[in-house]
Amino acid sequence: DAGVIQSPRHEVTEMGQEVTLRCKPISGHDYLFWYRQTMMRGLELLIYFNNNVPIDDSGMPEDRFSAKMPNASFSTLKIQPSEPRDSAVYFCASSFLGATEAFFGQGTRLTVV
Amino acid sequence: AQSVTQLDSQVPVFEEAPVELRCNYSSSVSVYLFWYVQYPNQGLQLLLKYLSGSTLVKGINGFEAEFNKSQTSFHLRKPSVHISDTAEYFCAVSEVDDDYKLSFGAGTTVTVRA
Numbered sequence: 034d035a036g037v038i039q040s041p042r043h044e045v046t047e048m049g050q051e052v053t054l055r056c057k058p059i060s061g062h063d064y065l066f067w068y069r070q071t072m073m074r075g076l077e078l079l080i081y082f083n084n085n086v087p088i089d090d091s092g093m094p095e096d097r098f099s100a101k102m103p104n105a106s107f108s109t110l111k112i113q114p115s116e117p118r119d120s121a122v123y124f125c126a127s128s129f130l131g132a133t134e135a136f137f138g139q140g141t142r143l144t145v146v
Numbered sequence: 147a148q149s150v151t152q153l154d155s156q157v158p159v160f161e162e163a164p165v166e167l168r169c170n171y172s173s174s175v176s177v178y179l180f181w182y183v184q185y186p187n188q189g190l191q192l193l194l195k196y197l198s199g200s201t202l203v204k205g206i207n208g209f210e211a212e213f214n215k216s217q218t219s220f221h222l223r224k225p226s227v228h229i230s231d232t233a234e235y236f237c238a239v240s241e242v243d244d245d246y247k248l249s250f251g252a253g254t255t256v257t258v259r260a
Contacts, residue, residue: 064246076236076250083245124189128246133178133197135246139189 037138039125045144051113054141057106058127066135067100067110068124076124082108115145148173148239152251159227160259167222167254169237176242179220181211184234184253193235196220207231232258 038057046052058065066081080090085102093100097116102108112119122142126135153168171177181193194205201213211222220237237251 066247068248075252076238076248078247078249081245081247088245089247126248132246134180134192134195135248137182137190 037125037127037136039123039138039141041141042139043142043144045146046115048116048145049114050145051111052115052119052143052145054110054123054125054143056108056110056125056138058108058125059136060106062127062129062132062136063105064128064130064135065102065108066126066128067108068126068137070122070124070140071120079110079123112143115143117145120144148177148241148249150237150239150249150251152235152237152254154254155252156255156257158257158259161229162226164223164225165227165231165256167235167237167256169220169222169251171218171220171237171239173218173239173241177239178242179211179213180238180240180248181205181209181220181222182236182238182250183207184236186233190236193222227256227258229258229260232256 040055063084067079070076079092080100082102100110122140124140126137128135149172151170159165179196182190183193193209194203196203196213204210209224234253234255236253238248240248
């Protein structure tokens with residue numbers, strides 16, 4: 034398997050623009066997580082899904098952030114409108130019932146100028 | 147809720163010297179413990195994990211960690227480091243039966259010098 038695939042790897046956008054980050058989990062995995070990594074806050078969980086249903090979105094910082102999982106093989110994290118403080122590396126991870134770990138993608142480095 | 151404290155933010159070390167990265171956690175329930183490594187501009191790679199059983203866990207690249215329940219610690223060690231071990235290391239914890247959600251420590255940057 035190719036692992037968790039995130040796109041794009043790098044994104045530079047202007048403040049106020051909409052940004053969409055994409056994730057393809059490992060086939061057969063039924064858990065999907067979005068994490069954000071910043072210098073100030075480290076790695077923090079934003080939201081996670083089980084069987085395409087959002088289970089816990091308490092880590093989503095503001096209403097500007099939204100995440101969807103329309104099917105088992107695709108998820109998006111959208112920021113609208115984006116702000117400079119959203120600049121971070123966003124990681125997607127997936128897992129499955131009975132697993133003992135989560136598998137991470139390479140991340141998307143977002144820069145909002 | 148669980149939390150993780152990595153006691154050292156930066157650890158400089160000479161090549162072929164040993165290194166220890168300290169990690170303490172707090173949780174009111176049973177946990178799984180992990181160490182991840184992040185090389186520059188890369189994603190997170192699992193080094194090792196503790197689920198149950200033997201408290202000494204061996205991972206990839208010659209790393210090992212010891213789980214100490216009484217001290218709620220999970221320190222990572224390597225007897226002899228290489229330049230290629232320069233990276234950031236994250237300790238993480240997930241509560242058993244809590245959907246694999248991870249709480250991460252702040253990270254320890256290891257810089258190996260010749």
